[in-house]
Every structure is written in structure tokens, then in C-alpha cells.
Amino acid sequence: MADRGPAALVARDSDSRRRDWLIAPLWVVLLLPLLAWGVPNREADAVLFGGSAWKAERFSAAAAAGERSGRRAGADRDLNPVEHRNTLVDLTASDAARAEILRRYRLFSHQPDEMINFMALQRMRLRQFDFDPGLYQYGGAWIYAVGAALALGAAGGLLTLSSDPDVYLEAPELFGRFYVAARLLSLVSGGLLLVAAVRIGRRLGGPWCGPLSAALVMLCPVFLTMSLEAKPHLPSAAATAWAVLLAMRHLEQPTGGSATRLGLVIGAAFGLVLTGIFAALVLPALRLARWVSSSEQRPVDGKAPTRLRLVHVAVVAGLMYAACNPYVVWNALFDRALLLDNLSNSTAMYAVTRLAEGALRTIVLLAEAGGVLTILVGVIGLPVIAWQSRARAALLLAPALGVLLMSVALAAGKPGEFGRFLIVPAVVMAISAARVIWMVAARSTGVGVLLLVGLLAFDGRHSLSYLEAFVLDSSNNHTRASAARFLQVHLRPAERIGVAQEPAPYSVPPLHFATRTVILLPRTEPPGVETKALPEWLVLTADDTHAVAQAWWSRHYILQLVTKSAPSPPLIPWASKPVLLFRRADLR
Structure with a gap:
């Protein structure tokens, strides 16, 4: 007869926790072959140059690199913005103009935002102990992690690090490996998010709801996309998911240690990218849980986090952000003009306007990001989760609602790529959809299986088109x-x-x-x-x-x-x- 005592239950729970981690390396192995999509190489040389590629000196790269490193402006600012945009402009009027264009085709990838990671690293002057990346919308936690990944790759003989840009202009495939290394950080972060999804799903719906939650998150087009791009949004979303999980644990056992861990993860989410600030919304959600829990089955009053505990979390989160972004704190105190100039590039692109149109665009992009059926079933699942535990529902939804409100304010007129900002709501909807499917299956296995198969067939086809796009861009037939x-x-x-x-x-x-x-x-x-x-x-x-x-x-x-x-x-x-x-x- 199987042992059902407390010790056996603890052992099974420990085994289950260890198995959760297997999904992370599995995800990395599955997508690893696609990390080199759209990176610089020499396959287009015949088209770009009409024959043999230019010698490195013709690109005039050293002067451009020196100018970028020496100026006091954001790392993502254009060195030579095109003037007179109200007339036809000849972009190839001089050899210098041609060289500027061709440098991009030697060093940039097919993702427009990835290159700024390396611009930020190039801007630092390490010998003068200047580690300011000059890129504050991407947090230091991300930029320094990319730098560490490149250093580790070079130490292992996988990458070639050089302060001479001519090295990469003559062999762009060497620079292409930088993108692969940085994208690997995103891919690993995706694995960590899946582990959090398993554990959140298990808390909401039981043992099998956890793996089902992870499977539906994998199916989300935005999750697949962000796993293959060198951008901090997926690592920040992973930290946000862990913040939700740790907040649920802190709600049940509010100790000093759990408060510290929660604060570190919230600070990391914000320290990776500015939109990670919405992870901090678990704090008011925790406070709200003190009241909503009193009407639920188990009395939490007296166990729920006190104001002092929440202040503890907030202080740790603030210190974590400051540790990751010391130059933001420094410039906020002593050089606000530089800080505002750095952030102006982002504020210029994202202005609050046309809220009704923004709301409609958010709905369209959320369906694109998570899959139409996944989002619909997920919306149905929200009251189910709230009925089960309003406290947990508040923690799960708080960061997602913050992101959605931001999107409503900013999404009007935005292209499809804006959907990447909706990764946290898409993940929440996938977990909620898993809860619905598992609840239906518990009452009728056949209906539950039919619902799951229908969702996988409908949304899976959409996700497959995303996978095909990356596969195609990994070849020379894109x-x-x-x-x-x-x-x-x-x-x-x-x-x-x-x-x-x-x-x-x-x-x-x-x-x-x-x-x-x-x-x-x-x-x-x-x-x-x-x-x-x-x-x-x-x-x-x-x-x-x-x-x-x-x-x-x-x-x-x-x-x-x-x-x-x-x-x-x-x-x-x-x-x-x-x-x-x-x-x-x-x-x-």
C-alpha cells in the first residue's frame, strides 16, 4: 500500500518541484537552432557591393565609434539624423553616406532594437571606470548581463571581442555571434518563466494544471517571439511571473525572508526594463488580499502581510533597482538634463492619445500576442480563479492590468510589433485558460480534451506561422x-x-x-x-x-x-x- 503520510507528501512535493525545472532546458534546446536568425553575415555581399566587399578602412567605422563613445547623449540616439524630411533626400550622395548605410548592413540584425545593446556597451569607458550604458529604458540589469554573456563567450573561445570595429566589418559573422549570445539570455529567461507558470498553475488548479499552463504559455506567439530576440522584455516578464508566485507564498507565510526575496525579484523586473515597474503592483494587491481573504475559507487575518512587511518589500525592490541602475540614480540627483535627454527618445515614441482607439488596438494586439481562443478562454477563467481565491486572483491580475492600462493609453496607431509589450497579460490569460480547461476536464474528460484540442489546433496554427517566420529568416530564403x-x-x-x-x-x-x-x-x-x-x-x-x-x-x-x-x-x-x-x- 502506498505511503500517504506527511513525510511521503513532502517527498512527492519536493520531487515535483525538481521536475518543474526540467522544462527550462527543454525550452532552450527546442529553440536553440533558431537563435541565429537574421544576424549579420556575408551572404548578401554580392548584392550590397556588386562584387567584392569593401575593405574595412572604407567604412570609416572608427570615427563613428569614437563619436558615439564620447558624446553625452542616449546610446540609442542617431549620430547623423536625416534632415529636410519634407523633400526627396539622396542617401547615397557621398562615399561617407554610403559607408554609413553599409555599416548597418554589416553590424545590425533584422530586429531594429537589438543593436542598441551593443551601442550601450561600446559607449562605456571601462579603463576610466565609466560603466554608464547611457541607455536607461533598458535597465542595467539587462545591459550588464549582455556584457557578461559576451565576456564569458570570449573567455570560452566562442566570441571575438575587439575594440577595433574594422574586425567586424571585414568579418560580420563574428559580430553576428554577439546577437546569439544576447538572445540566449532571453531564451533562458523564457525557460524560467515557464517554471513560474507551472507553479502558479499548480497553485490555482492542482497538479496537472501546472504543466498545462506552461504548454499554453509556450503556444503564445509573443512568448515565442520574445524568446528569440535580444530584448529585456521577456526577462522582465519572467521576473514579474516569479514576483506573482513569491507574492502568493508571502501571502501564506509572510516572513522577513519571503519579503526580501519578493523585493529582489520586483526590483529585478524593473531593473531590466522600465515597463517592469508593473511587477510592483503585487504590493497593493497583497494589501488588498488582507481584506478579501477574510471572506474566504481559510482565515488569513493575522497572517497576511502587514504594512511593515510591504515597506520591507518596497525598500528591497528600490535597493535592487538602484544596484542594477546606479547611473540612473546618480543622474536623477546630479544631472537630470542628461537623464531626460536619454529618456526623451522613448517618450517621443509613446505619447498618450486617443484612448478609445488605444483600447480597440489593445484588444487586437492581445489576441495576436496570446492567440484568439487562448485569450477568450482565459477571460472566462478569470472569474473562476476569483471564485476559488480572490486574493490569488488579485496577485495574478495586478501586473497584467497595469500593462493593459498602459497599452490602452499608448497603443493607438501602433504597428503589430507593439504587441510585444503585452507579454505579461498574454501569459496570465494562458494560465487562466489552463485553469478553465482543467476544470472542464475534471467534470467531463471528453469535453475537456475536445476544448484543449480545439484550442491547440486553432491557436497552434497561428503560432506555427510565427515559428515558420523565424525558420525562414534563419536561411538565405527569407x-x-x-x-x-x-x-x-x-x-x-x-x-x-x-x-x-x-x-x-x-x-x-x-x-x-x-x-x-x-x-x-x-x-x-x-x-x-x-x-x-x-x-x-x-x-x-x-x-x-x-x-x-x-x-x-x-x-x-x-x-x-x-x-x-x-x-x-x-x-x-x-x-x-x-x-x-x-x-x-x-x-x-
Whole structure:
């Protein structure tokens, strides 16, 4: 007869906790082959240079690196922003202009935000003990972790670290390994989030609800996307998930140790990226739990966290953030102008406007981020979780609600990639959906299995399109390469190429920038512009053709080709982003 005593129960619980950790390396192994998607290499040299690649000295990289390292501005600020955006601008008017474009194609990836990690590291002057990354929307906990990953890779002989940018311009694949190392941090963080999802799900619905929660989180397109990008949002989301879990434990056993651990994780979430501040919403949720728990089965009054315990958590969280971001604290006290200049790049992109439109856009992007059925079933599950335990429901929902309110304020008019900010609500909805499926299965196994299979089939197909985009971008047959090959065949010798975005690997496919004339079209129509004055071709990346239908130049061009990874390509990732090729309307 099986032992059912207290010791056996404790042993089984300990075994279960150890098994939880197996999901983290499993997730890493599954996605490891895709980490090199869209990184710099030499496969497009024939297109970029029309033959042999330039020698390193022609790129003038040392001067640009010195300028970036020496200036007192945000690491993500453009060194040479394009002026006169109300007219046609020749981006290839000089060798220096061509070199600036070609440097991007040697060093940038297909994800526009990843390069700023390395710009921040390059900006530091280690010999002068200056470790200021100059990038405060990405926290020091992330930037320093990326630096540590590169140092470990170099120590192991896997990476080549050099202060000479010419090394990477002549061998861009060496720089491409930096992206792989940084993305590995995100991938490992995804594994840690899955462990937290298992344990939160188990607390909400029993033993099998935990693995089911992790499976539905894996299915979320935004989780898959962020696992393969060198950005701090997934590590911060993982810390937020652990904050929710530790808050649940602290609610049950509010000790000094549990308060310290909770504070460290909240501080880490905020210390990784600014949006991690919403992890701190578990603190008012804990306070709320003191009242809502009194009406539940088990009396928590007297055990629930006191104000002093919550102050303890808040102080530890603040100290953790300061330890990760000492230069933010320093500049807030002694150089506010520099701090505000650094943050102005983000505040310029995200302004509160059109709340009703923002709410509708948030709903669309949340469905894209988590899967339509997962979100619908998850919404149904929220009252189920609240009925089971309003205190736990408050802890689970608090950070997600904060993120959703931010999205409502900012999402109006935003492209699909804005959906990456909704990773925390998507994870919460996946856990809630798992609770519903497990509850239904407990009453009728057949109905529960049918619900699960239907959800996996419907949302799984959508997630598969995301996976296909990354697989395609890991080869030389991605959408940008296909567009470049088309242009190589159809471009005539003297024809100019128009672009709507500044050329970079993520926004414009590789073109013959070494000799071709490339014209940047203005955002608004120049007065008196004639069709014949415009470039013969126009090329750009966009989520779909509807995104450019209202552009002023649309009446001057005819769409020739759209290269995309699927009939309905994914909206959030930059992997295999659709490329649109237009021919001037008066030409054949």
C-alpha cells in the first residue's frame, strides 16, 4: 500500500518541484537552432557591393565609434539624423553616406532594437571606470548581463571581442555571434518563466494544471517571439511571473525572508526594463488580499502581510533597482538634463492619445500576442480563479492590468510589433485558460480534451506561422533576400531606388548601396512633386499592404511584388517581415 503520510507528501512535493525545472532546458534546446536568425553575415555581399566587399578602412567605422563613445547623449540616439524630411533626400550622395548605410548592413540584425545593446556597451569607458550604458529604458540589469554573456563567450573561445570595429566589418559573422549570445539570455529567461507558470498553475488548479499552463504559455506567439530576440522584455516578464508566485507564498507565510526575496525579484523586473515597474503592483494587491481573504475559507487575518512587511518589500525592490541602475540614480540627483535627454527618445515614441482607439488596438494586439481562443478562454477563467481565491486572483491580475492600462493609453496607431509589450497579460490569460480547461476536464474528460484540442489546433496554427517566420529568416530564403533577388533581375542600370525608411537590414532589403542611387521619400507630399521626379522603384517593409494604402506616394506607384512568409504573416516579430516592391506608375 502506498505511503500517504506527511513525510511521503513532502517527498512527492519536493520531487515535483525538481521536475518543474526540467522544462527550462527543454525550452532552450527546442529553440536553440533558431537563435541565429537574421544576424549579420556575408551572404548578401554580392548584392550590397556588386562584387567584392569593401575593405574595412572604407567604412570609416572608427570615427563613428569614437563619436558615439564620447558624446553625452542616449546610446540609442542617431549620430547623423536625416534632415529636410519634407523633400526627396539622396542617401547615397557621398562615399561617407554610403559607408554609413553599409555599416548597418554589416553590424545590425533584422530586429531594429537589438543593436542598441551593443551601442550601450561600446559607449562605456571601462579603463576610466565609466560603466554608464547611457541607455536607461533598458535597465542595467539587462545591459550588464549582455556584457557578461559576451565576456564569458570570449573567455570560452566562442566570441571575438575587439575594440577595433574594422574586425567586424571585414568579418560580420563574428559580430553576428554577439546577437546569439544576447538572445540566449532571453531564451533562458523564457525557460524560467515557464517554471513560474507551472507553479502558479499548480497553485490555482492542482497538479496537472501546472504543466498545462506552461504548454499554453509556450503556444503564445509573443512568448515565442520574445524568446528569440535580444530584448529585456521577456526577462522582465519572467521576473514579474516569479514576483506573482513569491507574492502568493508571502501571502501564506509572510516572513522577513519571503519579503526580501519578493523585493529582489520586483526590483529585478524593473531593473531590466522600465515597463517592469508593473511587477510592483503585487504590493497593493497583497494589501488588498488582507481584506478579501477574510471572506474566504481559510482565515488569513493575522497572517497576511502587514504594512511593515510591504515597506520591507518596497525598500528591497528600490535597493535592487538602484544596484542594477546606479547611473540612473546618480543622474536623477546630479544631472537630470542628461537623464531626460536619454529618456526623451522613448517618450517621443509613446505619447498618450486617443484612448478609445488605444483600447480597440489593445484588444487586437492581445489576441495576436496570446492567440484568439487562448485569450477568450482565459477571460472566462478569470472569474473562476476569483471564485476559488480572490486574493490569488488579485496577485495574478495586478501586473497584467497595469500593462493593459498602459497599452490602452499608448497603443493607438501602433504597428503589430507593439504587441510585444503585452507579454505579461498574454501569459496570465494562458494560465487562466489552463485553469478553465482543467476544470472542464475534471467534470467531463471528453469535453475537456475536445476544448484543449480545439484550442491547440486553432491557436497552434497561428503560432506555427510565427515559428515558420523565424525558420525562414534563419536561411538565405527569407523575405528580404527574395526581394533583393527580384530587384537584381528587374533593375535597369540607371534606375534609382526609393525607400520610405532609412536603409537598415530590418527596414530595407540588401541593395547595391555601393553604387546605386537611393532616395528617401519624405513623410508628407512635397509641394508640386511630379511622378517623373520620383525614383523608378520603391521598396519598404510593412505588416501588410493596408499599412501603406494612405501614403501620399501610393498614387504614383503600382505594387509589383510582396514577399512574405505566410498568407497572413505574423505581426509582432521582425523575422521575415513582408517586403513590398513598387514600380513607378508611368513605367512599364
